[in-house]
Amino acid sequence: MKRTARLSALALLLLAASIAWAGGMTAPSPNGMTIPEGFENWPVISVSHRVDNHTLRVILGNDIAVEAARGGKTDPWPDGAVLAKVVWKERPEEAWPDAIVPDKLVHVEFMHKDAAKYAGNGTGWGWARWLGPELKPYGADVSVENECIDCHVPVEERDWVYTIPARFP
Amino acid sequence: MKRTARLSALALLLLAASIAWAGGMTAPSPNGMTIPEGFENWPVISVSHRVDNHTLRVILGNDIAVEAARGGKTDPWPDGAVLAKVVWKERPEEAWPDAIVPDKLVHVEFMHKDAAKYAGNGTGWGWARWLGPELKPYGADVSVENECIDCHVPVEERDWVYTIPARFP
Numbered sequence: 001m002k003r004t005a006r007l008s009a010l011a012l013l014l015l016a017a018s019i020a021w022a023g024g025m026t027a028p029s030p031n032g033m034t035i036p037e038g039f040e041n042w043p044v045i046s047v048s049h050r051v052d053n054h055t056l057r058v059i060l061g062n063d064i065a066v067e068a069a070r071g072g073k074t075d076p077w078p079d080g081a082v083l084a085k086v087v088w089k090e091r092p093e094e095a096w097p098d099a100i101v102p103d104k105l106v107h108v109e110f111m112h113k114d115a116a117k118y119a120g121n122g123t124g125w126g127w128a129r130w131l132g133p134e135l136k137p138y139g140a141d142v143s144v145e146n147e148c149i150d151c152h153v154p155v156e157e158r159d160w161v162y163t164i165p166a167r168f169p
Numbered sequence: 170m171k172r173t174a175r176l177s178a179l180a181l182l183l184l185a186a187s188i189a190w191a192g193g194m195t196a197p198s199p200n201g202m203t204i205p206e207g208f209e210n211w212p213v214i215s216v217s218h219r220v221d222n223h224t225l226r227v228i229l230g231n232d233i234a235v236e237a238a239r240g241g242k243t244d245p246w247p248d249g250a251v252l253a254k255v256v257w258k259e260r261p262e263e264a265w266p267d268a269i270v271p272d273k274l275v276h277v278e279f280m281h282k283d284a285a286k287y288a289g290n291g292t293g294w295g296w297a298r299w300l301g302p303e304l305k306p307y308g309a310d311v312s313v314e315n316e317c318i319d320c321h322v323p324v325e326e327r328d329w330v331y332t333i334p335a336r337f338p
Contacts, residue, residue: 035338040213040239040337040338041212042212043209043210043211043212044209044227047216047270047271048262048268048269048270049218049259050265050269051268051269052267056216056217056218057216058213058227066210070209086213086337088335088336090218093217093331093333095323095327096323099217099220099331100219101215101216101217101333102215102335104336105336130338133336133338154265155264158264162264162265164262166227166255166270166271166274167271167273167302168209168255168274169204169209
């Protein structure tokens with residue numbers, strides 16, 4: 001009986017996901033994370049230019065993340081904080097070639113802070129990436145988080161976040 | 170009589186500006202422009218890295234500017250659009266030295282589009298800059314706009330705007 005209930009719940013979940021997806025929503029990441037609606041209008045936490053892989057980035061935050069960033073309360077980041085990173089290939093600006101500006105969208109990435117919910121992966125953050133303008137979920141299964149985490153090990157002491165909030169007036 | 174009225178109006182204006190300034194607001198630019206409240210939380214139009222003067226930039230927009238940018242309606246930009254540019258000195262990120270990230274705040278700059286109001290300077294935009302975290306108005310008098318405009322002549326055909334909006338998903 002318990003098993004049947006569980007299977008029914010799973011079937012309902014899959015059905016709901018299919019309906020949402022068919023309705024034009026982006027497919028969830030293999031770990032179940034979804035793209036927060038309206039994230040592209042969130043305020044800026046910082047920007048960066050990776051000269052090793054020729055990409056420009058902007059890091060945005062939801063209300064909780066921005067309040068923490070502007071108030072210097074990011075050690076650790078509070079539960080509920082969500083960071084979004086938008087990554088573009090670089091190109092020189094034609095009218096000012098010494099200015100490097102965004103070209104094609106490469107991917108968008110998210111970190112969701114919830115110390116209890118994401119305790120299992122050892123970071124307290126949920127991690128996900130979607131590729132290209134079509135926002136294709138990245139990774140085959142939930143282990144995709146390990147790839148994100150491996151790259152963030154150098155900033156484990158900064159609550160796993162590379163971004164130090166930029167100073168605004 | 171007319172002259173007295175004008176002088177009184179000027180005195181009132183100066184008084185109002187002093188009160189506003191004393192109240193913690195930022196002093197206006199020599200051309201009378203002021204910093205839009207809450208601009209630091211506006212959505213992103215684009216980012217750039219000027220490798221000639223070692224600065225990173227984010228370009229933000231008010232609602233009218235963002236709607237125009239996301240909808241590809243920037244030729245020309247609509248009246249009421251305001252673009253804000255926040256400029257930081259660059260530094261390498263310690264934990265990932267090939268990532269160039271913001272250091273000190275250099276200045277914030279604004280372009281206000283109003284074809285009629287700003288027809289006089291030949292661009293249809295109002296221009297202003299404030300220096301450093303203390304937001305000191307830049308320039309001695311209204312002619313400061315010419316400095317901004319001179320630098321934007323190469324993009325006169327783009328409605329005087331360097332920034333081509335970055336592609337968001």
